[in-house]
Amino acid sequence: MKNLIFTIVLLIASFITKATDNERFNKAMGATLMELGQAQDVASLQEVANKFERIANSETSEWLPNYYAALCYNLIAQKQKEGSEIDKYLDKSEAFITKLSQQNVNTPDEIEVLKAQVAMMRISVNGAARWMKFGSAFEGAIAKAKEINPENPRAYTLKAQMVYYTPEQFGGGAEKACPEIQTAIQKFANFKPTNPLAPKWGSEQVNGLAKACK
Structure with missing residues (x-):
């Protein structure tokens, strides 16, 4: 007893x-x-x-x-x-992303979103020289994020940003980005964070881009 x-x-x-x-x-x-x-x-x-x-x-x-x-x-x-x-x-960011990959993350799509964000900014340093390497890294991370969670609005937001800021001669620009922007806005309309601390950023960015579609 x-x-x-x-x-x-x-x-x-x-x-x-x-x-x-x-x-x-x-x-x-x-x-x-x-x-x-x-x-x-x-x-x-x-x-x-x-x-x-x-x-x-x-x-x-x-x-x-x-x-x-x-x-x-x-x-x-x-x-x-x-x-x-x-x-x-970005190197500092990737060091933390590496730590994340070693943890039990219940929403791994968010890690892929971070990877895509890093790749997009790497491209911004020198698009002509870096597109081949980091463009494929960006697309791969976005595709994986959507595969894991098709409702993650941040994946669609980054895709919209990438298209928006890509020169028109390379298939980008505001007009091409508008469908991506509208999709991201719709995803945010239905988005519910899993808990109060969960990632919820991105709506302000995509709403800012939406002004170009009016």
């Missing part, structure tokens, strides 16, 4: 500890996501990326901190003008 009671006590204590840890994690992530939403410059984005990295180092079984750290570096890369600086921050 004493052994049974001791076992029950241990189980209850373990449950309480886990619940406390989850609460602490959710609180830290929620606060840092709010900071990400307010970050406007490289310095603030770097600070947020550092916070996500610290959470990731503390909560090694959680994948979202690594995801958002990678996303932060993609956002920092977008603010760079020099190709070498863009690549530097």
Whole structure:
């Protein structure tokens, strides 16, 4: 009987500890996501990326901190003008994407979206020289993301952006992008995040592109 009671006590204590840890994690992530939403410059984005990295180092079984750290570096890369600086921050993003690939991610399509985003920005450094390599990487990642989850609106948003910013002589431009833009908007209309911390970005970007279709 004493052994049974001791076992029950241990189980209850373990449950309480886990619940406390989850609460602490959710609180830290929620606060840092709010900071990400307010970050406007490289310095603030770097600070947020550092916070996500610290959470990731503390909560090694959680994948979202690594995801958002990678996303932060993609956002920092977008603010760079020099190709070498863009690549530097994309390298940092890919380091976190590599960590993600080693974790148990319940929505792996989001990893493919990050990969596609990195490839798209690699192309932006030098489209003529990089299209062959990173264009196929982009298309492969988008195709895989859609295969895993056909309802992920971020996959359609990145595709719309890629077409929109591709020169017309190479099959891009606003007119060609409009069907992709409309599809992305429809996907967002039906999109429901799996939990409050799950990725939900992209609607502002695609709505901005939609102005060219009116």
